[in-house]
Amino acid sequence: MTTTPAPDQSAASEQERWLTPGVRGIGSAxxxxxxxxxxxxxxxxxxxxxxxxxxxxxxxAIEGVSDALAGAARFGGGVLADDPARRRTVAVGGYATTAVLGAAIGGATSVWQVGVLRAAAWTARGLRVPARNALLADxxxxKxxxxxxxxxxxxxxxxxxxxxLLALGLVAWLGVQWAIGLSVIPGLLAAAAIIYAIRHTPTPTRRDKVPLRIRVRPVLRGELGxxxxxxxAFEVGNVAxxxxxxxxxxxLTPDHGTKTATTIALGLYTAYNIAATVASVPAGRLADRLGPRGPLLVLAAGVAAFATAxxxxAAGGTVVAVLAIPFVLAGVGIGAVETAQHSAVATLAPExxxxxxxxxxxxxxxLGNLAASAVAGILWSAVSPTAAFAYLAAWMLLALGGLLTAVRRS
Incomplete structure (x- = not known):
């Protein structure tokens, strides 16, 4: 005679199957x-x-060069991460190198030193991203x-x-340069966390190294393409x-003054980050529950939230409560979109x-974020903020149409 586990026991067992030490390690990293x-x-x-x-x-100039190098490094990191064994080395090295180079900026005595260290740190950060995401799929x-x-x-x-918030506390206590230098501590702890995750990841059965090859065309075929x-289309509209x-x-400035308006705007940005944090896990849970098309459906919902925001x-509004709505919508949107993008790629990409x-x-x-911010900034200055956000919303609608087409064909 068999017994059916209680609902709460089944839920707990299901959570244990996916929230493994490896997943917790990557999340902590x-x-x-x-x-x-x-x-x-x-x-x-x-x-x-x-x-x-x-x-x-x-x-x-420093941020522009660093972001460009990080984008290029992410592409190269993807090539490296095709090999299950190599992706482990890239992940650990990327986390550790980013931590050390980023903290070293605190000891820089000239602008060119800051530029070199920042660019190198962002390159290492870009390299590790595909490896981390591939490790999580492993x-x-x-489901x-x-x-x-x-x-x-x-x-x-x-x-x-x-x-x-930690940066503010460290600056008040030790000053800017020491605060930057101490950032090495959480950075190296992140490297330790990824090592912990790797130790709880199944050892690759493949012994021979996967050759380094740039493989774009296979990725752009079929549903994945x-x-x-x-x-x-979404990223070209995903402005900074x-x-x-x-x-x-x-x-807000006409009614509140510049200083108060800036403070309120930063508070709204905090609400954006909180909304993104809160939305991420429910979005992933919904994607799993909806089956094979779940990631695409959740991704479409996130894009729709961005289009509305x-x-x-674009319409504008000077009431704080009204302005909070698009900030929260954009936060929910980015939490759903980033989760669903990664889940969809892991589902559709061959191992x-x-x-x-x-x-x-x-x-x-x-590259899409760079284009979105650049074009929106030009439209903002040359025409109006309304034109800039209307342009971004148009890209969101185009992306939504593409996703709904992908859902129907899947």
Missing amino acids: SLLADVGHEIPTALLPSLLTSTLGAPAAALG IVPA AYGRAYGFERMMDNLGAIFGP RLMGAVA ATLLILRATEL YGLF DLRGSAFGLLATVQS
């Missing part, structure tokens, strides 16, 4: 790494302008991809909240969150192409 690199990121403007006396143009069954990637995204978003096309903050600040930003697929995804994300 994302949290700690984000805390580690958010500290120098938050303090870089002050270090360059106040401590080293550099102009604002230097900050823009650990969990396909739990959504929850696993949702958990990783939640931990990453928590790091984005805690990192700047259609997904990448829709993701590209700093423009959302700027929009809120400009709308951008429409509200021997998984690294390349994640590398191409990360490259599309990086």
